[in-house]
Amino acid sequence: MSLEWSVAVLLLAAALWPLAWKTRSWWARAGAFFLIVAALSGGFVWKSRAHHKLTARQQLLQKLPAESRPGGYVRSETCRSCHPDQHASWHRTFHRTMTQHATPESVRGNFTNQTLTWKGDEYQFRRRGDEFFVEMNDPAWAFARAQQETSFQRGLGPKPAPLEKPPRVEKRITLTTGSHHMQAYWVAAENGNQQFSVPFTYLFEEQRWVPRNDVFLLPPDSPPLPQVWNNNCLGCHATAGQPEPGALEPGALTRVAELGIACESCHGPGEAHVRANINPRRRYALHRGTNGDPTIVNPARVSSKKSSEICGQCHAARFSLDHKEWLTSGTDYWHRESIDANRPLIPGHKMRELTNDWDAEQVAHKQALAGYFWNDGMVRVSGREYSGLVETPCFQRGAMSCLSCHSMHKSEPADQLARGMEGNAACYQCHGDFKTKLTQHTRHAASSSGSLCYNCHMPHTTYGLLKGIRSHQITSPSVQSSLDTGRPNACNLCHLDQSLTWTAKQLNAWYRQPEPRIAGDLASAPASAVWLLRGDAGQRALLAWHFGWEPARQISGTNWLLPYLAETLDDPYSVVRYIGQRSLKQIPEARRLDFDYLAPAAQRSLNKSTLLQRWSSENLPPREQAKILPPQEIHKLRQARDQRPMELLE
Amino acid sequence: MNRPAAPEPNDDSLALVVRRHLRVGWFSLLVFLSLGLVLEALHGLKVQFYLNAMNETRRLMWTLAHAHGTLLAVVQLGFAFTAHHVPAWPARTRTIASYSLIAAGVLMPGGFFLGGVWVYAGDPGLGILLVPVGGVLLFVAVLLTALSLKHLKDVPPASRRVTSK
Numbered sequence: 001m002s003l004e005w006s007v008a009v010l011l012l013a014a015a016l017w018p019l020a021w022k023t024r025s026w027w028a029r030a031g032a033f034f035l036i037v038a039a040l041s042g043g044f045v046w047k048s049r050a051h052h053k054l055t056a057r058q059q060l061l062q063k064l065p066a067e068s069r070p071g072g073y074v075r076s077e078t079c080r081s082c083h084p085d086q087h088a089s090w091h092r093t094f095h096r097t098m099t100q101h102a103t104p105e106s107v108r109g110n111f112t113n114q115t116l117t118w119k120g121d122e123y124q125f126r127r128r129g130d131e132f133f134v135e136m137n138d139p140a141w142a143f144a145r146a147q148q149e150t151s152f153q154r155g156l157g158p159k160p161a162p163l164e165k166p167p168r169v170e171k172r173i174t175l176t177t178g179s180h181h182m183q184a185y186w187v188a189a190e191n192g193n194q195q196f197s198v199p200f201t202y203l204f205e206e207q208r209w210v211p212r213n214d215v216f217l218l219p220p221d222s223p224p225l226p227q228v229w230n231n232n233c234l235g236c237h238a239t240a241g242q243p244e245p246g247a248l249e250p251g252a253l254t255r256v257a258e259l260g261i262a263c264e265s266c267h268g269p270g271e272a273h274v275r276a277n278i279n280p281r282r283r284y285a286l287h288r289g290t291n292g293d294p295t296i297v298n299p300a301r302v303s304s305k306k307s308s309e310i311c312g313q314c315h316a317a318r319f320s321l322d323h324k325e326w327l328t329s330g331t332d333y334w335h336r337e338s339i340d341a342n343r344p345l346i347p348g349h350k351m352r353e354l355t356n357d358w359d360a361e362q363v364a365h366k367q368a369l370a371g372y373f374w375n376d377g378m379v380r381v382s383g384r385e386y387s388g389l390v391e392t393p394c395f396q397r398g399a400m401s402c403l404s405c406h407s408m409h410k411s412e413p414a415d416q417l418a419r420g421m422e423g424n425a426a427c428y429q430c431h432g433d434f435k436t437k438l439t440q441h442t443r444h445a446a447s448s449s450g451s452l453c454y455n456c457h458m459p460h461t462t463y464g465l466l467k468g469i470r471s472h473q474i475t476s477p478s479v480q481s482s483l484d485t486g487r488p489n490a491c492n493l494c495h496l497d498q499s500l501t502w503t504a505k506q507l508n509a510w511y512r513q514p515e516p517r518i519a520g521d522l523a524s525a526p527a528s529a530v531w532l533l534r535g536d537a538g539q540r541a542l543l544a545w546h547f548g549w550e551p552a553r554q555i556s557g558t559n560w561l562l563p564y565l566a567e568t569l570d571d572p573y574s575v576v577r578y579i580g581q582r583s584l585k586q587i588p589e590a591r592r593l594d595f596d597y598l599a600p601a602a603q604r605s606l607n608k609s610t611l612l613q614r615w616s617s618e619n620l621p622p623r624e625q626a627k628i629l630p631p632q633e634i635h636k637l638r639q640a641r642d643q644r645p646m647e648l649l650e
Numbered sequence: 651m652n653r654p655a656a657p658e659p660n661d662d663s664l665a666l667v668v669r670r671h672l673r674v675g676w677f678s679l680l681v682f683l684s685l686g687l688v689l690e691a692l693h694g695l696k697v698q699f700y701l702n703a704m705n706e707t708r709r710l711m712w713t714l715a716h717a718h719g720t721l722l723a724v725v726q727l728g729f730a731f732t733a734h735h736v737p738a739w740p741a742r743t744r745t746i747a748s749y750s751l752i753a754a755g756v757l758m759p760g761g762f763f764l765g766g767v768w769v770y771a772g773d774p775g776l777g778i779l780l781v782p783v784g785g786v787l788l789f790v791a792v793l794l795t796a797l798s799l800k801h802l803k804d805v806p807p808a809s810r811r812v813t814s815k
């Protein structure tokens with residue numbers, strides 16, 4: 001009998017014995033006896049249930065990266081005891097839920113006996129009680145096999161043995177990644193705490209499972225690539241992760257300060273702060289004073305450059321100077337020194353020079369890294385906002401930081417824009433003079449989307465999470481840039497029906513920008529349509545998204561977009577098809593049609609031709625009809641499509 | 651007019667009951683107010699064993715132990731006061747009410763306290779099961795005490811004095 005049990009029984013007996021003794025009524029004694037028996041039986045049931053729950057949790061924890069590491073990290077639950085409000089506001093964010101234990105509270109995918117197949121392999125998702133499982137080919141086997149094949153392809157290893165039948169395993173889901181738009185899942189290795197990706201992702205909006213390759217912008221023939229969480233995702237999806245040098249070997253024991261992006265990701269290790277503030281006198285002196293506490297970092301109190309670097313630990317395109325050292329020491333909080341010392345930003349504008357010095361393994365990633373940037377070095381994938389910010393004059397010459405517009409604790413979780421920073425308020429903090437001359441500057445009505453600073457200076461030219469995302473490199477619209485880089489400019493992303501020539505004339509008339517020489521289709525055809533049909537996969541994805549963007553549709557009209565968007569239905573890139581069909585469904589004629597962006601190619605072509613057959617431009621007003629290129633022109637642009645393989649790894 | 655009930659051999663006298671509840675009440679008050687001071691100190695010194703979010707259940711259980719213990723101590727004193735003013739209360743039911751109340755005064759705060767000593771992933775420990783038992787006994791004690799008030803008017807003022815067995 002455990003100590004807990006013994007104490008409870010003793011207390012019960014001590015309390016009831018005098019009552020039973022003094023009461024001569026057998027009813028009362030029987031009642032007392034009944035209470036004791038009931039309490040003991042209830043205790044037994046309680047204990048066994050609690051034991052089962054505890055055991056299940058311990059089994060899960062043994063398979064997960066240990067949430068304990070040296071370096072003075074104390075975890076968010078410690079912070080909460082003194083900072084409940086800040087803890088609560090952080091608790092609402094998607095930062096917290098980036099990586100979670102797989103529990104009924106965190107798992108959003110449908111695990112009700114789902115059977116899925118991908119590239120000939122079957123996956124069965126199921127739930128038992130509070131636990132989630134997937135039956136699949138052994139991911140450790142698949143990962144080892146993929147490594148062997150990669151080594152062979154690079155001439156670094158022998159040819160792998162002929163493919164045998166992979167072993168089937170049922171794995172408990174251990175971790176989840178994401179909680180906003182989609183959720184990915186991980187299962188643990190038999191030994192150690194390596195986490196292997198489950199090659200299906202659950203999309204919330206569609207409420208469906210899709211192969212992992214189909215939620216990233218990847219070449220259509222990309223092989224399934226088993227991922228290991230420990231040496232990759234842990235860098236930014238956990239707090240202060242330490243992968244361990246053998247993170248890719250069986251038996252690896254990775255550890256983190258905390259799963260998810262928690263307090264100490266931004267404020268640094270809290271142990272010294274906690275120790276110092278045990279003393280109530282010190283705490284009250286700090287409450288009454290105006291100086292911050294030197295034992296902890298408060299991003300709101302450091303310089304604008306430093307506070308932005310804190311976000312830029314993760315929201316940047318970086319590379320490790322010493323990958324092996326990173327595997328050992330992991331992502332320690334770097335505020336004490338500059339992060340650039342060991343994890344510099346990837347200089348997008350001189351990728352070619354940089355890659356000359358790289359070894360074979362690094363060059364193998366060149367395609368992916370090149371995908372991070374437009375030709376002029378501007379970031380084009382989401383999650384790298386700091387890399388854009390540092391190239392912005394407002395940051396370089398002013399006091400702008402991430403916190404100028406965003407807030408972790410005083411914002412809504414979706415975009416974490418600080419309260420009151422919607423609209424032009426954020427820019428007016430420094431550019432207040434534009435308040436009185438707004439329309440004079442924008443040449444748009446004050447209430448128009450064209451008078452919102454960020455629509456012109458921060459257009460959606462980065463791609464991620466199956467949508468367009470605002471660039472955080474603040475620039476002005478430029479036709480010359482569009483010609484040089486292929487990056488759509490803000491004007492043509494809203495005025496979908498206008499050509500580059502039109503934009504150049506407007507910018508010249510309003511802002512005296514020199515008119516560049518424009519040749520070919522972009523001179524006369526709607527620039528948006530040209531990029532959508534002829535651009536690379538990244539451009540097509542962005543334009544397909546803008547064709548569904550409400551401000552653009554309000555300005556440019558809707559119905560004439562259909563024949564262009566129909567061309568995305570059989571695009572080779574699945575994410576282009578996904579975004580295209582989502583935009584199509586905003587057009588009344590296409591709303592009721594049922595598209596499946598993952599349907600076989602023949603079905604997709606049929607969907608497209610059915611849609612085009614049903615639709616006729618004759619019902620459109622002449623002004624809208626004029627925006628539609630003749631079919632042969634559309635075909636010509638499609639034939640000229642930029643087919644270079646493209647990876648936009650977010 | 652009813653006379654004060656003569657105690658059975660096994661029943662406690664009125665004086666004994668009053669003395670017992672005064673002692674239990676004041677000493678319980680001492681214990682549970684002291685517990686309050688301890689909890690306050692745990693707050694003041696930011697002791698993570700008590701304040702850490704992982705120990706939220708412990709904090710709740712011990713706060714409930716403090717609150718119930720203190721309140722029940724005051725009820726013990728109220729019981730002594732009531733028993734003193736209702737000498738016609740039959741000794742048998744008075745004895746049952748007395749021991750039920752004392753048991754409740756041990757089981758309810760004790761159950762909450764034990765429930766916070768051992769915590770299972772957000773659930774309190776086994777001790778929490780003592781709380782409903784204490785709750786039933788408290789109900790019995792309060793019911794019998796409330797019913798005893800029907801004897802209040804039966805006792806002439808002159809007889810309202812504490813008698814020893």
